[in-house]
Amino acid sequence: MRVFVTGASGFVGSAVVQELLSAGHQVLGMVRSDSAAEKLAAAGAEVHRGDLYDLESIKSGATGCDAVIHTAFNHDFTRFKENCETDRQVIGALTSVLAGTDRPLVVTSGLGLLSGFDRPVTENDNPKAGSDSIPRMASEEAAHAAAALGVNAYIVRLPPTVHGQGDHGFISILIGIAKEKGQAAYIGEGNNYWPAVHRLDAAALYRLIVEKRPALKVLHAAGEEGIPFREIATAIGNGLQLPVVGKPADEAAAHFSWFTHFAGMDCKAPSEQTRSATGWQPHQPTLLPDLEAHYFTAQQ
Structure with missing residues (x-):
């Protein structure tokens, strides 16, 4: 399978690239800089130069690929609402390429959107408000709009902390x-x-989605529910x-x-449906042992 990955040099995206390559897939990874392109090529992936503001480049990257995994996001929190709307536009551009095909489009959202429920949340739950009140909902709204146009769209809700080597979150x-x-x-x-997941476990879930194309369309990448x-x-x-x-x-x-x-986010998020639908089994270190072992050394 040939998979187009946006954010291929990012903390999650780079793990997704390696996970796909290790499973024998071809990867076309979108990166912005020369240094990121060199690292991506050295890992064994094809390089596609582009960024979130070049929608034509994004569309050309998706064309001819069997699946798209969209992990890129601008994490400048001083422009958070604008960045969320940019993500909506990117997903819209990908939709224009994938509409009417069975090729999966996997977009990234966050479990923090489900903060404030008085019970554990499941993959069936939706945030209590739309993007007017919760800007990050733009990505999920765009994914649902894509599905309405015939795109095989999936939403991966990442926990507030995706941890592991190189964490800058x-x-x-x-x-x-x-x-x-x-x-x-x-x-x-x-x-x-706070739910949590190791970046390598999260990467495995993205791979399983494009391989298995489950009936479940919203998936919780919670290695630990809370x-x-x-x-x-x-x-x-x-x-x-x-x-x-x-x-x-x-x-x-x-x-x-x-x-x-x-x-102050408060969200317990079991992932039983996700695990049942995909066979996902997290096996990397959990958050607290990972913190103790790797976050306070001289190298971190």
Whole structure:
């Protein structure tokens, strides 16, 4: 199978590329820079130069491929709403190529969209509001629009933390905040839950989707359904040898700043349906042992 992967040099995308290549597939990976192109070629993939703002390049990359895995996203949170709308446009461009075919289009969303339910959420649950209130919903809305036009579209909801070697996501942000403030913190009692997955396990799920093309169209890449945020903060405090404190809700913003919303996300997300539909079996290290072993060494 020849698979077009956007974000092929990214934290998740590069793992997807390696997972596909290791399974014997051909990969056409979209990258922006010369250095990323060199690394991608050295890994054994074909290089497609482009970015999220060149829709014609994106369409040409998807043309002639048997499947598309879309992992690229601009994580500049100062332009978050605009970046979400850009993602909608990218998915729309891919839709124009894949409509009326059986070629799978796998788009990426987040389990954080389901924060605030008073029970564990499943693949059948939808966020409580649309993109007008929750900008990141633009990706799921675009995927549903693609499906309505005959695209074999899938949504992978990634947890707030996709961890592993090279992580520069939410855990790294929390580590940076703890270093700056001299303490690791959680909000209230810290009983809000974050699902988690190792990047290599997430990559395996993307591969299984394009190989098996399951009937289930929304999949939860939750290797762990939920870890109390207090335990995450404690692991960070222990790793940095800093005190761990609970912050009342009215003091949270002074500690977490723009990250306060994310620190308060509460989502338990079992993935039984995903595992049953695809045969996915996460086997990489879980979050807390990974933190202890790899996030506080001199190299991290």
